Amino acid sequence: MVVGGSAGNLVWRGLVNSNWDLATFNWQNGVSSDRFYNLDTANFDDTGLSVPVVNFTANVSPATVNVNSSGGYTFAGTGTLTGPGTLNKSGSGTLNIANSNANFTGTVNISGGTLNFAAAGARLGNGP
Numbered sequence: 001m002v003v004g005g006s007a008g009n010l011v012w013r014g015l016v017n018s019n020w021d022l023a024t025f026n027w028q029n030g031v032s033s034d035r036f037y038n039l040d041t042a043n044f045d046d047t048g049l050s051v052p053v054v055n056f057t058a059n060v061s062p063a064t065v066n067v068n069s070s071g072g073y074t075f076a077g078t079g080t081l082t083g084p085g086t087l088n089k090s091g092s093g094t095l096n097i098a099n100s101n102a103n104f105t106g107t108v109n110i111s112g113g114t115l116n117f118a119a120a121g122a123r124l125g126n127g128p
Contacts, residue, residue, distance in 0.1 A: 007063060008040040014051025020079070021058040026051075038083075039063045044073050045091075056080060056099055067113075069093040074118065080104065087124065089115050097122045 010027035017024060020042075025033040027042075036042065038061040044054075049071040056079030064086045067073055074096040081087070082103040089095050090111045096118035104125045108115070117123065 005037075008034060008037065009043070010034055010036060010040050011043045011045065012048035012051070012054065014048060014054075018051050018053055018055045019057045020054050020060060020077075021056075022060065036060060036062075041066065043068070044095075045069050046071060049073075059103070061085060064088065067091070067093075067095045069113075072096065074098055076119075081124070089113055097124065101125065 008029045010029050013026060013028045015026050015033050023035055025035050027034045027036055040062055041064045042062045044067045046069050052072055053074045053076055056075060056077035058079045059082045061083035062085045066088045068091040070092050072094040076098040080099055080103060081101040085106040087106060087108045092113050094114040094116055096116045098119040100121050101124050108124055
């Protein structure tokens with residue numbers, strides 16, 4: 001069996017619950033709800049602020065994470081960001097990192113707002 005498709009450009013909505021995993025349809029993909037697949041682009045904007053605490057229940061490997069919001073998001077839970085993706089933080093809001101993302105090896109770009117490591121052991125990668 002061959003499975004194919006292209007990576008999605010998803011927007012966080014927390015449609016079912018607050019979990020970021022590989023099974024739950026918590027994302028908007030155009031006009032349809034969708035689930036996250038590794039290598040999708042994950043967008044967090046003002047439209048998803050009704051569910052601002054994103055609970056990682058799996059290790060996920062997005063191509064890109066864009067956080068562009070006037071409010072605050074918190075990444076928490078036992079799962080992590082992994083892989084060589086890119087994290088872009090823009091907008092005036094705060095992104096709180098409250099989980100350990102030791103296997104994230106990608107680039108972090110901050111052009112607006114605040115990136116806050118909100119818990120002991122919270123990090124992005126193993127940098128200095």
